[in-house]
Amino acid sequence: MSAYVSAFDLFSIGIGPSSSHTVGPMRAAVDFARRLVHGDLLSRVERVTCSLYGSLGATGIGHGTPDAVVAGLRGQEPETVDPGAVREAWVRYPAGEPLLLAGARPVAFAKDDITFEPRTRLPGHPNAMTLRAFDEAGGIVTQETYYSVGGGFIRRDGEDRAVGAAEYPYRYDDAASLMRLCDETGLTIAELARANEESRASEAEVAAGLDAIWNAMSGCVEAGLHEGGLLPGGLRVRRRASVIREQLEAVENDGHRELPGEWLGAFALAVNEENASGGRVVTAPTNGAAGILPAVAMYWWRFLADSGLGRGNAVTPYGELVGSALLGFGGEPTEVPDGDEEAVADANRRRGIRRFLLTATALGSLFKANASISGAEGGCQAEVGSACAMAAGGLTAVMGGTTRQIENAAEIAMEHHLGLTCDPVGGLVQIPCIERNAIAASTAVTAARLALRGDGQHFVSLDMVVETMRQTGIDMSTKYKETSEGGLAVNVIEC
Numbered sequence: 001m002s003a004y005v006s007a008f009d010l011f012s013i014g015i016g017p018s019s020s021h022t023v024g025p026m027r028a029a030v031d032f033a034r035r036l037v038h039g040d041l042l043s044r045v046e047r048v049t050c051s052l053y054g055s056l057g058a059t060g061i062g063h064g065t066p067d068a069v070v071a072g073l074r075g076q077e078p079e080t081v082d083p084g085a086v087r088e089a090w091v092r093y094p095a096g097e098p099l100l101l102a103g104a105r106p107v108a109f110a111k112d113d114i115t116f117e118p119r120t121r122l123p124g125h126p127n128a129m130t131l132r133a134f135d136e137a138g139g140i141v142t143q144e145t146y147y148s149v150g151g152g153f154i155r156r157d158g159e160d161r162a163v164g165a166a167e168y169p170y171r172y173d174d175a176a177s178l179m180r181l182c183d184e185t186g187l188t189i190a191e192l193a194r195a196n197e198e199s200r201a202s203e204a205e206v207a208a209g210l211d212a213i214w215n216a217m218s219g220c221v222e223a224g225l226h227e228g229g230l231l232p233g234g235l236r237v238r239r240r241a242s243v244i245r246e247q248l249e250a251v252e253n254d255g256h257r258e259l260p261g262e263w264l265g266a267f268a269l270a271v272n273e274e275n276a277s278g279g280r281v282v283t284a285p286t287n288g289a290a291g292i293l294p295a296v297a298m299y300w301w302r303f304l305a306d307s308g309l310g311r312g313n314a315v316t317p318y319g320e321l322v323g324s325a326l327l328g329f330g331g332e333p334t335e336v337p338d339g340d341e342e343a344v345a346d347a348n349r350r351r352g353i354r355r356f357l358l359t360a361t362a363l364g365s366l367f368k369a370n371a372s373i374s375g376a377e378g379g380c381q382a383e384v385g386s387a388c389a390m391a392a393g394g395l396t397a398v399m400g401g402t403t404r405q406i407e408n409a410a411e412i413a414m415e416h417h418l419g420l421t422c423d424p425v426g427g428l429v430q431i432p433c434i435e436r437n438a439i440a441a442s443t444a445v446t447a448a449r450l451a452l453r454g455d456g457q458h459f460v461s462l463d464m465v466v467e468t469m470r471q472t473g474i475d476m477s478t479k480y481k482e483t484s485e486g487g488l489a490v491n492v493i494e495c
């Protein structure tokens with residue numbers, strides 16, 4: 001089984017605030033409802049219940065887990081559901097009102113049918129949940145246990161593979177074998193990932209799918225940059241991205257120079273504020289860390305792309321010649337009107353974003369396969385650290401970096417997140433999560449800069465830091481793994 005995970009699984013368009021605590025449980029509930037339908041069991045069901053264990057039980061309410069379970073049981077999916085239909089779906093559920101199971105069968109349901117058991121930790125994963133369906137006599141029709149293993153991925157108890165896992169032509173287990181594969185085939189990391197994607201879909205479908213991911217990411221940045229007020233959840237955290245946008249625009253409109261580094265932070269805050277309010281977000285590779293990749297990609301799109309890419313072999317701010325670097329993916333001629341420079345630039349930017357996302361996918365797969373992308377399993381190093389490494393590698397790729405420079409950038413980014421704990425205040429994905437994404441976005445840019453200044457040779461390999469992250473996650477106290485029982489979560493007084 002290769003480490004590779006599809007870009008369309010790693011970057012799924014869903015809802016906030018958490019991929020493991022919102023998106024994953026919703027998918028589990030949808031899967032459960034579907035099994036009832038396909039197993040011809042639905043007509044026997046009169047009542048459903050859900051037990052949330054471990055981290056899902058500890059911080060589930062703050063992360064909207066019971067709302068997501070209710071929506072999933074109704075058959076609503078994170079990709080297509082109106083986020084407003086999920087928000088508070090559970091708290092507003094009056095006792096005794098029927099729930100439309102799988103969108104078809106009304107069954108008895110009350111708020112208390114979802115129970116929280118934070119002290120019960122199942123051996124399969126810290127994020128576990130059991131769904132049960134009962135008949136009229138109270139007998140169990142069926143029950144399933146699921147693990148939400150991070151990034152919105154779920155695994156059903158008794159199955160080795162995550163639901164939806166697949167095989168690909170280019171197989172690699174770790175960063176060393178990925179680089180070997182690149183050397184042997186002459187492919188870049190992005191081209192190799194693209195070939196894997198095109199084993200399941202046409203070239204046009206892959207390109208369109210990646211563009212859709214980017215459209216959702218950039219749409220989320222824009223939405224967050226224009227939304228003010230307080231975030232939900234009771235901490236009274238004020239949204240800052242739109243305020244910063246106004247400040248930066250005022251500076252720029254006064255004729256002062258652009259402030260790319262400050263925009264980078266604002267982009268990240270924008271996404272994570274959208275996530276915290278339960279908006280439409282792309283998991284990258286989790287929701288808590290969803291701001292880093294879009295922020296770095298938007299930073300490249302807005303401030304770096306046109307400085308060299310798509311305009312011949314011009315020199316980038318780093319001095320590299322990268323004009324032809326984007327011809328690898330989407331090397332097909334782009335249909336743009338003759339002489340329409342903006343259309344050509346836009347097409348080249350999109351090619352760059354596809355390369356960015358594919359490179360990040362190939363790297364993110366390594367963290368998922370060989371360590372973790374789940375805060376409940378490995379602490380925040382697994383979420384924000386992985387996202388930072390993916391963004392650093394993606395940026396290095398679009399800046400024309402070599403395979404080894406990309407590996408180096410990802411390694412630098414991950415190395416300096418080792419040991420980072422997960423301690424969300426009030427069980428909400430707000431403090432420290434939102435600011436942490438802005439900091440990690442700038443770390444990703446720094447890591448890419450350092451890697452691009454070198455020749456790819458370095459002391460600590462990416463595989464070493466992935467393994468170190470895995471071991472550190474095992475050693476980390478449960479208090480610091482999305483339980484809100486330690487760190488900031490117990491030292492910050494909630495108002």
Ligand code: SF4
Binds near residue numbers: 380384430482
């Ligand atoms: S502290 Fe990190 S891992 Fe924990 S919820 Fe926040 S972003 Fe996710």
